[in-house]
Amino acid sequence: MSAAHHHEPPPSQAELRARALEALLAERGLVSTDAIDAVVSYYEQDVGPQNGARAVARAWVDEAYRERLLERPGDALAELGFGGMEGHNMTVVVNTPAVHNVIVCTLCSCYPWPVLGLPPSWYKSEAYRARVVAEPRAVLREFGLQLDDEVDVRIWDSSAEMRYLVLPMRPPDSDGLAEDELASRVTRDCMIGTAVP
Amino acid sequence: MGGMHGFGRVVRPGSELPYHERWEPRVFGLHLLVGFEGLGAGPGGRQVREEMDPASYLSSSYYERWTFSAEQRLLRKGVIAPGEVEGMMARLAAGEDAPEHEDPPMSARMIERLQRRAPMDPPPADARFAPGDRVRVRRMRPQGHTRCPRYARGVSGTVERVHGADRLPDLTTYGKPAQPEPVYSVAFASQDLWGPTDEPPFTVLLDLWDSYLEAP
Secondary structure, three states: OOOOOOOOOOOOHHHHHHHHHHHHHHHOOOOOHHHHHHHHHHHHHHOOHHHHHHHHHHHHHOHHHHHHHHHOHHHHHHHOOOOOOOOOEEEEEEOOOOEEEEEEOOOOOOOOHHHHOOOOHHHHOHHHHHHOOOOHHHHHHHOOOOOOOOOEEEEEEOOOOEEEEEEOOOOHHHOOOOHHHHHHHOOHHHHHOOOOO | OOOOOOOOOOOOOOOOOOOOOOOHHHHHHHHHHHHHOOOOOOOOHHHHHHOOOHHHHHHOOHHHHHHHHHHHHHHHHOOOOOOHHHHHHHHHHOOOOOOOOOOHHHHHHHHHHHHOOOOOEOOOOOOOOOOOOEEEEOOOOOOOOOOOOHHHOOOEEEEEEEEEEEOOHHHHOOOOOOOOEEEEEEEEEHHHHHOOOOOOOOEEEEEEEHHHEEOO
């Protein structure tokens, strides 16, 4: 029997169009392949939820930092080296036993890139944008998060230039953990509000 | 899109990732380059994507919309001409290697711009509304771009905070002059937005420019 050929499926029209757009501009020297690589890599490696997690963990162990993070979030995040596009204006919203916060952008997909990287597909989906402002607990249940009826749910729709980061509650079983270990407990979804640490 | 029905589950396989296809990150990078390198003209990406007719918008994937807005901006600037993308698609489909171009200074410029900070102005002393004030979102049906979500129009809420001052995007998108005006965080009770719901009452907070608001 002859060796099986591995046939890659032909690119979709969407892929072909995207590749053609880049190729056209590269051919004319207007965009560089390495600049596109650099932007993509920046948000895959340099910037991501590990940034937000560091700020959260710092706020958990350092009361003075927590105050700065809540009062002047831009400056407090800049202390850790975080800032820039889609994070020019930050507000940190605090989860407590009485209040649970959730972030959305119903108009498009605005998201605090400098502290969380690029948003997951579900955050950008029509389903999330349409439903979380109207039936938040049903949406949270899809993520496995169940809240007591007494908890106030607050949904922040990023309809202007402000970007939001949820400061989750420190888990009760985390006493004595080092800051790094605490940070590893803070997932991206905890800082959007669809999970808790 | 807030409040619309018919979209099913939020959590689906693969939805925890930012991208689904290998070409999508390249469109993301390309779109940002078009913006920062001045290769596009007219309204920005978000606004152009809003111009898609609803059927096309909803049947396109997220990054297909970004391909659309990048292409539109390039066409409007005259950097590409109608038909040229299709011409390159035919060349690639025929097996030609995609042309590449290296420009390390461009890469460095892009990263610097992504890190640059540009906060909005602080809240003005003469803001019309203050925290605690009741406000109502104006009824409106704007032809073009707005950042006033439909689901809040006509609804009354309470000012939570004055975030700062920013120019009205309904005007700046189209190159019209605008002075910075207050942007407020306004809290709406769920029952005022949706009527009684199956869930315990909750709060939705929107960020709204002063021009979107009136005294109730």
